[in-house]
Amino acid sequence: MPDNGSDSSSLLEAGIMQTVWDLRAGYEDTLASPLFPVFISVGFYFATVFPMTFFDLCASRWAWYRSYKLQPEKEITWPMVKKCLALVMTNNFLYVLPVTVAQYIWVPPTPLPAKAPTALEFFGQLTALLVIFDFQYGVWHAVHHKNRWLYKNFHSTHHQYHTSFALVGQYLHPWELFTIGLLTTVDPWFFRCHPMTCWVWMLMNVWLAVEAHSGLDIWFSLSTFVPFGLYGGSRKHDMHHMKPLTNFQPYLSTWDRFFDWDCPGMKGGGVKPEELLAWEQRNKRKRMSKHATELMTGTVNGFLSVTDDAKGNNETTDTAKDK
Numbered sequence: 001m002p003d004n005g006s007d008s009s010s011l012l013e014a015g016i017m018q019t020v021w022d023l024r025a026g027y028e029d030t031l032a033s034p035l036f037p038v039f040i041s042v043g044f045y046f047a048t049v050f051p052m053t054f055f056d057l058c059a060s061r062w063a064w065y066r067s068y069k070l071q072p073e074k075e076i077t078w079p080m081v082k083k084c085l086a087l088v089m090t091n092n093f094l095y096v097l098p099v100t101v102a103q104y105i106w107v108p109p110t111p112l113p114a115k116a117p118t119a120l121e122f123f124g125q126l127t128a129l130l131v132i133f134d135f136q137y138g139v140w141h142a143v144h145h146k147n148r149w150l151y152k153n154f155h156s157t158h159h160q161y162h163t164s165f166a167l168v169g170q171y172l173h174p175w176e177l178f179t180i181g182l183l184t185t186v187d188p189w190f191f192r193c194h195p196m197t198c199w200v201w202m203l204m205n206v207w208l209a210v211e212a213h214s215g216l217d218i219w220f221s222l223s224t225f226v227p228f229g230l231y232g233g234s235r236k237h238d239m240h241h242m243k244p245l246t247n248f249q250p251y252l253s254t255w256d257r258f259f260d261w262d263c264p265g266m267k268g269g270g271v272k273p274e275e276l277l278a279w280e281q282r283n284k285r286k287r288m289s290k291h292a293t294e295l296m297t298g299t300v301n302g303f304l305s306v307t308d309d310a311k312g313n314n315e316t317t318d319t320a321k322d323k
Helices: 004-024 028-032 036-058 078-106 119-146 148-153 155-160 166-170 174-190 195-213 233-242 254-258 274-297
Strands: none
Touching (some): 078 166, 119 254, 195 233
């Protein structure tokens, strides 16, 4: 016999999704334009960062606001914001705007299907896109930290700020901006995502990046709701700006844990949780153990030390410097 309860639930979900999708009526030309995804992404970015930046500048001494700050002792100043905003605007005018114009000229309008995606398709694809993008950018991020040349020439731009605030999410070298834009745009193609799914994914990615760089421990972060600490959010990424060889994943924590790159983050008000204190103790013991091993084996940072036998001196000399 058919499951009437299940059928009713499916019809309800389909009805909600279709009702939302039907709101496009009368705006088809605008929504189908290749400019639409760019405009909503850029517009949503500035709409989210400006209120946060205002509070960083104007409310930094208010006790209730400082209780949400991950680094409350670090003040966000207007010169910091001005420098960050200058690069963000430069990138948008020199790179985003020309790409937008090229899309308008050469990319055909997006076909808008009559039917909405099912709830399963919509939320399933959003979850898949998040996991895949997180892995892709996590690999890119780790490589650009581990390789000195890549870090110096590209990713070091982003790390000029050790104290993160919302605008810093787009304080990027053009190469990094291009990589993020490409992954965000291309990944939905592989799933043949519905336009509504694509648009929500772009807005979702913008918000998650802004929240991760906000420097705030806000209660409505995904890290509050995702169990087992699987989602890092602002706590983990703020710690990455303090300890750059940790927390390479932009959002999740799975691969960071697997490769032992995971470092617990601070809590609002600059409180160190027990997990972070334990992590610091473990790292301290590791450094002491490594130092003891180097002393016993006659190595420094993995290089053999040189002894001055000609003078009958048993003391080890400094390791030869990198040329």
